[in-house]
Amino acid sequence: MKFHKFISFIFHPIVLPIVSSLIYFIIAPHHIPKEFSYRVLALVFVMTYILPIFLLLFLKKVKLIESFYLISIDERKFPLLFFTILSFLIGNFLLKTNAIDLLAYSFFGCSLALCLVYLLLFSKIKTSLHTLAISGLIGFITVISYKYQLNLLTILILLFSLLGLVATSRLKLKAHTLTEVVLGFFLGFTSQIIVFIFYTFNSVL
Numbered sequence: 001m002k003f004h005k006f007i008s009f010i011f012h013p014i015v016l017p018i019v020s021s022l023i024y025f026i027i028a029p030h031h032i033p034k035e036f037s038y039r040v041l042a043l044v045f046v047m048t049y050i051l052p053i054f055l056l057l058f059l060k061k062v063k064l065i066e067s068f069y070l071i072s073i074d075e076r077k078f079p080l081l082f083f084t085i086l087s088f089l090i091g092n093f094l095l096k097t098n099a100i101d102l103l104a105y106s107f108f109g110c111s112l113a114l115c116l117v118y119l120l121l122f123s124k125i126k127t128s129l130h131t132l133a134i135s136g137l138i139g140f141i142t143v144i145s146y147k148y149q150l151n152l153l154t155i156l157i158l159l160f161s162l163l164g165l166v167a168t169s170r171l172k173l174k175a176h177t178l179t180e181v182v183l184g185f186f187l188g189f190t191s192q193i194i195v196f197i198f199y200t201f202n203s204v205l
Contacts, residue, residue, distance in 0.1 A: 004169035013133035017048035080118040087111035113191035128176045131184035139192025
């Protein structure tokens with residue numbers, strides 16, 4: 001059981017945005033100035049990791065949540081709404097740079113997925129944010145592979161293996177049902193694809 005808790009902690013959803021951004025700058029084939037890349041990574045790290053941690057610490061201090069895992073449905077509502085808006089704002093900012101559109105789309109995809117998860121809370125459905133985050137990364141890598149015609153099969157196999165490990169851990173800990181875990185995968189992956197198709201279609205018109 002300790003192993004599954006460790007896996008859930010290490011691959012907490014809050015870590016994935018900075019990981020996605022780092023992977024993008026490493027494998028994107030077009031030249032991006034290092035100084036610009038560092039600034040974007042610093043922004044993403046502060047906005048998606050440092051700021052949310054302070055928010056969760058505050059919510060825990062005022063006893064609006066019991067843990068960083070946001071176990072109950074009521075605990076999830078405000079943080080999810082906050083992260084949804086934050087992801088959209090980051091995507092909008094990155095889009096205005098005209099240099100890293102694909103990364104901006106990734107944050108819009110994240111915002112869409114979180115918005116859907118938030119709406120499902122009102123139907124008493126607690127989607128797995130762990131599988132949503134990793135499948136979102138899988139969707140993003142798939143988009144990068146298609147956009148730049150890169151063979152990223154090894155990375156995708158690794159991520160799918162990781163997805164299986166994390167999903168198993170969430171089930172073993174009884175944090176989610178199988179349906180909630182699968183739903184997290186579906187929403188995370190498809191949101192990335194939908195947003196990419198939407199912006200690609202609009203750019204053609």
